[in-house]
Amino acid sequence: MAVSTALQEAFNRHINAEFYSSYLYLSMSTYCDSIDLPGFAHWMRIQSQEEYDHAMRLLTYLEDRDGRVTLLPIEQPPIEFDAVEDVMRQTLEHEQHVSHLINQLYAVAAECADFASQVMLQWFVNEQVEEEKTARDVIASLDKVAGRSDALLLLDREMGARTLAPAAA
Numbered sequence: 001m002a003v004s005t006a007l008q009e010a011f012n013r014h015i016n017a018e019f020y021s022s023y024l025y026l027s028m029s030t031y032c033d034s035i036d037l038p039g040f041a042h043w044m045r046i047q048s049q050e051e052y053d054h055a056m057r058l059l060t061y062l063e064d065r066d067g068r069v070t071l072l073p074i075e076q077p078p079i080e081f082d083a084v085e086d087v088m089r090q091t092l093e094h095e096q097h098v099s100h101l102i103n104q105l106y107a108v109a110a111e112c113a114d115f116a117s118q119v120m121l122q123w124f125v126n127e128q129v130e131e132e133k134t135a136r137d138v139i140a141s142l143d144k145v146a147g148r149s150d151a152l153l154l155l156d157r158e159m160g161a162r163t164l165a166p167a168a169a
Contacts, residue, residue: 002066003114010108011062016072017101018055022048024077024094028087031079037152039160040084046162047091054124061120084152085142092135099128 003011029044059069081087102124109117138159145151 003062003117004112007108007112007114007117008062008067010105011058011067012070012072014101014105015055015058015062015069016074017098018051018058019071019074020077021051021094021098022055023074024048025051025091027077027079028081028091031081031087032084035084037084037156037159039156039158040087043159043162044087046164049164054127061117065116085139085146088135088139088142092132092139095128095131095135099132102128 002008025044025048029041029048032038032044033041062069078090081090102121106118106121106125109121141155142152145155
């Protein structure tokens with residue numbers, strides 16, 4: 001059974017939001033690279049790839065449900081930030097925004113009584129809890145090393161050790 005028109009439109013809007021997230025984190029990555037924090041740049045590049053994977057997961061799901069994918073324009077992300085702390089605070093704010101968008105998408109699936117979509121979207125609900133916690137943890141680490149360049153360099157090295165998690169089924 002195909003998804004409803006309302007749910008199809010909601011999925012397309014959210015696919016766009018996930019592609020924007022990927023683009024935003026790629027921009028943050030290039031900023032971190034420009035201020036000589038290659039570990040943070042790497043971390044953000046991995047984050048960008050995860051968001052791209054999320055968009056593709058939704059896109060594939062919509063196709064599997066015989067929905068029509070409509071790719072929308074991707075807004076240009078910011079390219080300048082005040083410091084790496086600003087990058088991470090904006091990351092947390094963005095992840096909170098994405099959580100809100102996921103909740104809205106889930107609500108449309110519930111209104112349409114589309115149980116398959118609700119089950120699929122539960123993974124995204126859980127993922128957002130993890131995304132917000134991770135951003136808060138990095139911010140807490142940055143707060144602890146504030147003003148200590150040697151500690152920031154160690155934290156940067158730690159951020160550079162991040163690997164891309166295998167895509168969930």
